[in-house]
Amino acid sequence: MPAISFQSVSKTYSTSRGSFQALDGVSFDIEEGEFFGLLGPNGAGKTTLISILAGLVRASAGKVLVRGHDVQADYAQARRQLGVVPQELVFDPFFTVREALRIQSGYFGVKNNDAWIDELLTSLGLADKANSNMRQLSGGMKRRVLVAQALVHRPPVIVLDEPTAGVDVELRQTLWQFIARLNKEGHAVLLTTHYLEEAEALCSRIAMLKTGRVVALERTSDLLKAASSNVLRFKVDGPLPPAFEGKARVTGRIVQLPAHDAHEIENYLAVIRQAGLRVEDVEIRKADLEDVFLDVMSEKGQEAVA
Incomplete structure (x- = not known):
């Protein structure tokens, strides 16, 4: 099942x-x-x-x-x-962290749950905040409490x-x-x-x-x-040549291009040199999940999967 x-x-x-x-x-x-x-x-x-x-x-x-x-x-x-941790920060401003977890236990009819609550507080780095009011916590600490609330009924x-x-x-x-x-x-x-x-x-x-x-x-x-490809990654100052439009993934100075073989890598670098650009920190890496995700989300990727 x-x-x-x-x-x-x-x-x-x-x-x-x-x-x-x-x-x-x-x-x-x-x-x-x-x-x-x-x-x-x-x-x-x-x-x-x-x-x-x-x-x-x-x-x-x-x-x-x-x-x-x-x-x-x-x-x-x-x-x-189910134990669900939502995206939004939702909390009751009138209770301490430990009280919030005890109340959450009560929603599911779980009694005498202090040992597990203590383990959650310790495991999620909340032990020193157990008696703090929820309003006093930072956003990251509130996120930890949400996780603890989702897990409090095991x-x-x-x-x-x-x-x-x-x-x-x-x-x-x-x-x-x-x-x-x-x-x-x-x-x-x-x-x-x-x-x-x-x-x-x-x-x-x-x-x-x-x-x-x-x-x-x-x-x-x-x-x-x-x-299907490796990724050529490098840093460059200045705009890329039009030939890379639609191929390159650019984050600030970092450029990443799909590279199927050494010949394609040589062609990429030749086009960059012809454009008068200077590259730094050149490396070739295996495609990761982000590369796969972007490929699948493209029209070409969707057609391949369908």
């Missing part, structure tokens, strides 16, 4: 401009104990899909099961199986919706160490993130959404093996 099963899930919203289809027949399963990544650009439908999973939004068609429990017909049991299925957005490196390391431990203990994890290096490092399998449809669903290792 899958930890999560999305079965032909569609969602259409009515707007002043007419209907808008946020999801279009999304189907895939996440197995027990799996670390699964859900990727896509803004507006792809990731948050809508998670909102349906959490029971916050009703699907227009299809159904979602959490360990066999329908999120609509058997919502109480389905929600007991859910077998953990959903992380952009959990490290805008947080510091320390929190990322602390969070991933703890979540990786829970995953090894058998918890299924569904992660959405724009930090693709996190997904590449953590997720054994990945689904990519584009305009509400699944355009890729593979093991992470298979996605990386399917990448």
Whole structure:
């Protein structure tokens, strides 16, 4: 029995401009104990899909099961199986961190939970903030409390919706160490993130959404093996020649170009020299998940997957 099963899930919203289809027949399963990544650009439908999973939004068609429990017909049991960390910072300003976790335990009918709450506080670096009011915490600390609240009832299925957005490196390391431990203990994890290096490092399998449809669903290792090229990376001062338009990925001075073989690399560098540009820090690397993602999200990539 899958930890999560999305079965032909569609969602259409009515707007002043007419209907808008946020999801279009999304189907895939996440197995027990799996670390699964859900990727896509803004507006792809990731948050809508998670909102349906959490029971916050009703699907227009299809159904979602959490360990066999329908999120609509058997919502109480389905929600007991889930621990959801939302994107937004949501907190009650009238309670301390420990009080907030005890109240969250009470929502799920979990009594005498102080030992697990203490472990969460320690594992997430919150032990010294246990008696602090939520209003006194920084944004990163509030994010840690959200994670603790999602885990306080020991859910077998953990959903992380952009959990490290805008947080510091320390929190990322602390969070991933703890979540990786829970995953090894058998918890299924569904992660959405724009930090693709996190997904590449953590997720054994990945689904990519584009305009509400699944355009890729593979093991992470298979996605990386399917990448057809290496990447030429270098720094340059000045605008690139028009020949690179549509090919190059530019971040400040850093330019990255797909390179299938040595001949193509030589041609790239020759064009740059002819343009009178000077390159620095030239290197050739294997394609990573970000390269695969950009390829899949392009029209060419979508046609290849379809």
